[in-house]
Amino acid sequence: MSNVSDRAVTVTSAVLREWPLPPPGTGKESRGRTVVVGGSTRTPGAVLLAAESALRCGAGKLQVATTTTTAAPMGIALPEALVLPLPETAEGGIDPACGAEGGELSELVEGAHAALLGVGAIGEEDVRSLLSQLVPRLRTVVVLDALGLAPVTADVTFLHHLEGGAVLTPNLSELAIVLDAEPEEVERDVAGATVELARRSRCAVAAGGGESWIAAPDGRCWRDASGGAGLGVSGSGDVLSGIVTGLCARGADPVQAAVWAAHLHGRAGDRLASSVGRLGFLARELPAQVPPVLAEIEV
Incomplete structure (x- = not known):
């Protein structure tokens, strides 16, 4: 990995105004269908955070697939969404058999404009099995x-068939695991590690620590210093992944969605810090801070 931070573009509101999101249209169908797949009996809140964040950044139609035990509470907590209950493992995660072709989950995800997979999921082998069945058939943005990153850790070409239509949102620990690198090495050069994963996976990558780094498969790189230490809190990454997915559902290019999402996430943190x-x-x-940040940028 080489240090690429010197050529990174610093993200500001002015930069984003020169790179506007697609027009939102007038109805929920015009802003795309977002599907969030994940959760468990141990971590149901991750799905809730991600799903609400997708709506808060302007996505139009929301669908959630989670474990049977948590589906009904999820539907009550998130009345805006269709909720699909899925069979679960003895440990409380999604049964990997749900990834089979022709099943309800497959049909739901294949009909989405953008799908967030793995948020709040448990059981690495189960998640890898689920996604290894489900993802190769997809042509939607993923x-x-x-733990949704587990198949990429096992095979970095896992998403190559999507030809750039995917985003990875690792934290620094996950970034090191996927790259099979020492955590200290990644922390010394987060920009280089982010660019390297984007190159290998052929995906946009948004990686966060004290600051966010976003990379495109072609080597372009952005730095976002908004947000600060307060974003280093449980559930923060779930919010980021939800924003990315919602923007993709609205029609943003995956790289654009990753850059915008990092800034919206960071600026939301800035507002709460103040x-x-x-x-x-x-x-x-x-999530509730995202709409006003969007309005400030798009003025």
Whole structure:
């Protein structure tokens, strides 16, 4: 990995105004169909955070697929969404058999404009099996988060068939795991590691630590310094992945969605830092800050 930070574009509102999102249209169908697949009996909240974040950035139609045990509470907590209950493992994760061709989950995801896979999921082998059945048939935009990255860790060509139509949203620990690198090496050169994963996977990559780095498969790189230490909190990454997916559903190019999402996420954190405190705000408070940040940028 080489240090590419010197040639990275610093993301600002002015930069994004020169790279506007697709027009939103007038109805929910015009802003795309977002599907979020994940969760477990142990981590149901991750799906809720990601799904709400997709709506908060302007996605139009929301569908969620999660474990049977958590589906009904999810539907109550998120009345805007269609919720598909899925059979679960003894450990409380999604049964990997749900990835079979022709099943309800397959039909749901294949009909989406953008699908977030793996958020809040548990059981690495089960998640890898589920996605290894489901993803090769897809032609929609795919966003992989958390354990959803497991198939890419096993085979970095896993998403090559999508020809750039995918985004990976690892935290720094996950970035090191996917690259089979030492965490210290990645932390010394997050920009280089992000660009390297984008090159190998042929996906857009948004990786976050104290600052965010976003890379395109062709080597382009962006740095976003917004947000600060307060974003280093449980659930923050789920919010980011949801924003990425919602923007993709709206029609944004995956690279554009990753760059915009990193800035919206960071600026939402900045707003909470000023009103709540630099530390101590919660991930659940971030989604509601996204619409005003969008409005400020798009003025």
